[in-house]
Amino acid sequence: MRRSTSRVLRGLALLSTLALGATACGSSDDSSDTKAVSAGDIQSALKKGGSITVWAWEPTLKSVAADFEKKYPKVKINLVSERSGDKHYTALSNAISAGKGVPDVAQVEYFALGQYSLTKGLTDLAPYGAEKLASKFTPGPWNAVSEGDKVYGLPMDSGPMALFYNKKVFDKYKIAVPTTWDEYLDAARKLHKADPKAYIANDLGDAGFTTSMLWQAGSRPYKVDGTKVAINFDDAGAKKFETVWQKLIDEKLLAPVSGWTDDWYKGLGDGTIATLATGAWMPANFETGVPNAKGDWRAAAMPAWTKGDKASAENGGSSLALPALGKNKELSYAFVEYANAGDGVATRVSEGAFPATVAELQDTAFKNKEFPYFGGQKANEIFAESAANVADDWSYLPFQPYANSIFNDTVGKAYVSSTKLADGLKAWQEASVKYGEEQGFTIEK
Amino acid sequence: MTTLQPPAAAEPRQAPPPARRDRRSWAGWGFIGPFVAVFALVFLAPIGYSIYLSLFRDQLIGGNHFVGLDNYTQALKDDAFWAAVGRVALFLVVQVPIMLGIALLVALALDSGRLYGKSFFRITIFLPYAVPAVVATLMWGFMYGTKYGLVGDINSAFGVSLPDLLSPGWVLASIGNIVTWEFVGYNMLIFYSALRVIPTSLYEAAEIDGAGQWRIISSIKLPAIRGAVVIATIFSIIGSFQLFNEPSILRPLALNSITTDYTPNFYTYSLSFNGQQHNYSATVAIIMGVITMVVAYAVQLRGMRKGA
Incomplete structure (x- = not known):
C-alpha cells in the first residue's frame, strides 16, 4: 500500500508539474500582395457582396456596420466586440500565429500597430488608395498609422x-x-x-x-x-x-x-x-x-x-487595420474607409466618438456642440x-x-x-x- | 484464506505459471491500453512538445530557429526566474508548516471526541475549500483594501493605521493567509480520515497502560498518520511551487506589488501571453517542473524512510 502510494505520488508530482508547458504554434510568413487595387475593384467587390468579420470594441461601430449593410445589402458584417485591450491583442496574436480564425478587420490601438506591422501581420493599405486619404486625417493619428509609403490602418479616433x-x-x-x-x-x-x-x-x-x-x-x-x-x-x-x-x-x-x-x-x-x-x-x-x-x-x-x-x-486612440491573413480584402477595405473616412465618421461623432478627421474637427457644428454633462x-x-x-x-x-x-x-x-x-x-x-x-x-x- | 480448488478462471492475484506469462502480459496491456493511450495523449505528448519547443526560439525579428540548450542556459541565469523560485520557496517553508500545523491541530481536536458539535466544526472548517479560489481571493482582496476594504474601515473606525496588506512587503503574507484559509479544511480532512482508521483497541490498550492523551497522540496517532502527513506535505509543496491563482487574481488590486514574474507559474504565463515567448516559457516550465519533482521526491523519501 505504502509503496504504491509513493509511486502514485511520485507520478503525480512529476506529471502535475510538468504539464505546465505552454503550447504555441509557429508563425507562418505571409507575403502581402502589393499590386494596386483600383476603385473599380472595390466597387465590384461591394456589388458582389460577401461577409467580413470585424474584431473591434469601439461601440459606435455597431451603427456604422448596420448603415453599411443597408447601403450594400449583399454585404454582411460580423462584428465581434466582446474583447478589448490585452485580451483582444492576445486573441489576435494567437489567431495570426495559428494562421486560423484571423479577422478580416481588427481594431488596433496606435501603440500596438508597430508590433503587427513589423511582423507583417497587417495588410499595407496604400495599394487600396489609402495614401490619398492622408490629408483627411490629423497629423498625429496619420503618423501613427503610416510608415514611409506604407499605411497599416485608417485612424478611427484620436485622443488629444x-x-x-x-x-x-x-x-x-x-x-x-x-x-x-x-x-x-x-x-x-x-x-x-x-x-x-x-x-x-x-x-x-x-x-x-x-x-x-x-x-x-x-x-x-x-x-x-x-x-x-x-x-x-x-x-x-x-x-x-x-x-x-x-x-x-x-x-x-x-x-x-x-x-x-x-x-x-x-x-x-x-x-x-x-x-x-x-x-x-x-x-x-x-x-x-x-x-x-x-x-x-x-x-x-x-x-x-x-x-x-x-x-x-495623444492618449489612446485606435485604427482599423486589415490583418494580412484576413480574407475579402477589397470588401474589408471598403468598410474601413466607410467607417473612418466616409459617411461612418458622422455617425460615430454623433454617438460621442472623437474623430481623427480634419473636416469633422473643423466643422462649426462639431465645435459648437454643447455638452450638457x-x-x-x-x-x-x-x-x-x-x-x-x-x-x-x-x-x-x-x-x-x-x-x-x-x-x-x-x-x-x-x-x-x-x-x-x-x-x-x-x-x-x-x-x-x-x-x-x-x-x-x-x-x- | 485457503482455496482448496482454484476455479477454472485463474484468480488474478495468484502467480501465473511461467508458460502462460506471455499471453497474460498481453492481456494486461489490453487492460491498461486505454489508459496508456490517454496518458500518452494528455501527458506525455504535451511534455514532449514542451521539450521540443524549449529547443527553439521564435523571435519577432528573425523568426523561428533551433537554439539547442540556449533557453536553458538563459533560464538558469535569469534573475527574474530565480527571484520567483525564491519567493515560492519562502512561501513553502513558512506557509506550509503553519497550514499543516493548524490542520493537524484541528483534526486531533475533532478526533479527540471531546468537542461538542463535532460535525458542525468539521463542515465549517472544510467549507472554505468549497469556495472557488477566485471568489476566495477576491473576497480577501477586498478585505485587505486600505481605501474601501475592511482594513480601511478598521483604520477609520478606530483611528489606527494598520499596515497596507497589499504593499510589496506584506502581499506574500497576505497570499499565504488566503491559501491557508482555503486549504486548512482540506488537509484537516486528510488527517482526520487517517485518524479515524486507527483501531480503537489501541487506545483502550494505551489507557490500560496508563497513557494520557498527549502520550496517545505522540505514540499512537501521529505515527499512525505519518503517511497522510507526508501526502499532505507533498501536495502542499506542489501547490506552493505552482502558486498562480491567488497572485494573478489579486494583481489588479495590488498592481505594483505583484509583478508579472511573481511566481514561476505566473512568469511562464506572462512570458507566453504578454511576450509571445512560448519557447522560453516552456523552458521555464520544464525547469520548474524538475525542481518541484526533486523537492517533492526528497521530502517523500525522507518522510517514508522514517516511517518504515
Missing part, C-alpha cells in the same frame, strides 16, 4: 489630451484651474490640505498615461527605424515629468486608485478625484460611468510644462485645439504592448516603495531593451 476637472471641488476650495504643471502641484497640495480625502488625481502607474505625459513634456524615449530601436528615458522632457510627478507621489497627493475600477468611478463621482488628464474620447465614458456627477465636471487645456507652451499629446461647455473647441497642438514626431516601440505589460513591475515600484520614478523608468528601459534584444531587434545604446 485635455484636463478634465471637477469644477464643484475647485470652486468649493477656491482653487484656480492650473495652467502649468507647477500650478497643478500647488493645487494638489491645497486640495489635499483642505480635504484629506480628496486628491488632485488618481495614479498607481499606468503605462499609457505616463507615455502620453512624457510625449507632452517633449520627451522622445523611443526611436524606431525599422528593426533598429533606441530606448532612452534620460532626456530633458522626462526630467520635467519626473520632477513634478515624484513630488506628487512623495507627498501622497495621488489617490492610490487604478483607472477603470469601481473605486475610480466612485472617486470621479464624489469629488475625491478632482482632475483627470486624458484623451478627448473621455466624455462618453463620463456620461455612462459617472452619471451622478453630471454638471460638476469641465474640460480645460492640458497644463503646460513651461508657461505659454501649447504642446499637447459639462454644464453646456463647448468642450470640442478645447479638444480640437489640443489635437492641432500634438507633436507628431512621437513613436511607440514595435513591442509596446509587451513593454506596457511590465510597466508596473518596474515603474510601478516608484508608487509603492522608496524607488524613485527616474529609477523606475530606467528599470523599465532596461527590461524593454532586454526584451527587444531577445526578439532580435538591434538596440542602439
Whole structure:
C-alpha cells in the first residue's frame, strides 16, 4: 500500500508539474500582395457582396456596420466586440500565429500597430488608395498609422489630451484651474490640505498615461527605424515629468486608485478625484460611468510644462487595420474607409466618438456642440485645439504592448516603495531593451 | 484464506505459471491500453512538445530557429526566474508548516471526541475549500483594501493605521493567509480520515497502560498518520511551487506589488501571453517542473524512510 502510494505520488508530482508547458504554434510568413487595387475593384467587390468579420470594441461601430449593410445589402458584417485591450491583442496574436480564425478587420490601438506591422501581420493599405486619404486625417493619428509609403490602418479616433476637472471641488476650495504643471502641484497640495480625502488625481502607474505625459513634456524615449530601436528615458522632457510627478507621489497627493475600477468611478463621482488628464474620447465614458456627477465636471487645456507652451499629446486612440491573413480584402477595405473616412465618421461623432478627421474637427457644428454633462461647455473647441497642438514626431516601440505589460513591475515600484520614478523608468528601459534584444531587434545604446 | 480448488478462471492475484506469462502480459496491456493511450495523449505528448519547443526560439525579428540548450542556459541565469523560485520557496517553508500545523491541530481536536458539535466544526472548517479560489481571493482582496476594504474601515473606525496588506512587503503574507484559509479544511480532512482508521483497541490498550492523551497522540496517532502527513506535505509543496491563482487574481488590486514574474507559474504565463515567448516559457516550465519533482521526491523519501 505504502509503496504504491509513493509511486502514485511520485507520478503525480512529476506529471502535475510538468504539464505546465505552454503550447504555441509557429508563425507562418505571409507575403502581402502589393499590386494596386483600383476603385473599380472595390466597387465590384461591394456589388458582389460577401461577409467580413470585424474584431473591434469601439461601440459606435455597431451603427456604422448596420448603415453599411443597408447601403450594400449583399454585404454582411460580423462584428465581434466582446474583447478589448490585452485580451483582444492576445486573441489576435494567437489567431495570426495559428494562421486560423484571423479577422478580416481588427481594431488596433496606435501603440500596438508597430508590433503587427513589423511582423507583417497587417495588410499595407496604400495599394487600396489609402495614401490619398492622408490629408483627411490629423497629423498625429496619420503618423501613427503610416510608415514611409506604407499605411497599416485608417485612424478611427484620436485622443488629444485635455484636463478634465471637477469644477464643484475647485470652486468649493477656491482653487484656480492650473495652467502649468507647477500650478497643478500647488493645487494638489491645497486640495489635499483642505480635504484629506480628496486628491488632485488618481495614479498607481499606468503605462499609457505616463507615455502620453512624457510625449507632452517633449520627451522622445523611443526611436524606431525599422528593426533598429533606441530606448532612452534620460532626456530633458522626462526630467520635467519626473520632477513634478515624484513630488506628487512623495507627498501622497495621488489617490492610490487604478483607472477603470469601481473605486475610480466612485472617486470621479464624489469629488475625491478632482482632475483627470486624458484623451478627448473621455466624455462618453463620463456620461455612462459617472452619471451622478453630471454638471460638476469641465474640460480645460492640458497644463503646460513651461508657461505659454501649447504642446499637447495623444492618449489612446485606435485604427482599423486589415490583418494580412484576413480574407475579402477589397470588401474589408471598403468598410474601413466607410467607417473612418466616409459617411461612418458622422455617425460615430454623433454617438460621442472623437474623430481623427480634419473636416469633422473643423466643422462649426462639431465645435459648437454643447455638452450638457459639462454644464453646456463647448468642450470640442478645447479638444480640437489640443489635437492641432500634438507633436507628431512621437513613436511607440514595435513591442509596446509587451513593454506596457511590465510597466508596473518596474515603474510601478516608484508608487509603492522608496524607488524613485527616474529609477523606475530606467528599470523599465532596461527590461524593454532586454526584451527587444531577445526578439532580435538591434538596440542602439 | 485457503482455496482448496482454484476455479477454472485463474484468480488474478495468484502467480501465473511461467508458460502462460506471455499471453497474460498481453492481456494486461489490453487492460491498461486505454489508459496508456490517454496518458500518452494528455501527458506525455504535451511534455514532449514542451521539450521540443524549449529547443527553439521564435523571435519577432528573425523568426523561428533551433537554439539547442540556449533557453536553458538563459533560464538558469535569469534573475527574474530565480527571484520567483525564491519567493515560492519562502512561501513553502513558512506557509506550509503553519497550514499543516493548524490542520493537524484541528483534526486531533475533532478526533479527540471531546468537542461538542463535532460535525458542525468539521463542515465549517472544510467549507472554505468549497469556495472557488477566485471568489476566495477576491473576497480577501477586498478585505485587505486600505481605501474601501475592511482594513480601511478598521483604520477609520478606530483611528489606527494598520499596515497596507497589499504593499510589496506584506502581499506574500497576505497570499499565504488566503491559501491557508482555503486549504486548512482540506488537509484537516486528510488527517482526520487517517485518524479515524486507527483501531480503537489501541487506545483502550494505551489507557490500560496508563497513557494520557498527549502520550496517545505522540505514540499512537501521529505515527499512525505519518503517511497522510507526508501526502499532505507533498501536495502542499506542489501547490506552493505552482502558486498562480491567488497572485494573478489579486494583481489588479495590488498592481505594483505583484509583478508579472511573481511566481514561476505566473512568469511562464506572462512570458507566453504578454511576450509571445512560448519557447522560453516552456523552458521555464520544464525547469520548474524538475525542481518541484526533486523537492517533492526528497521530502517523500525522507518522510517514508522514517516511517518504515
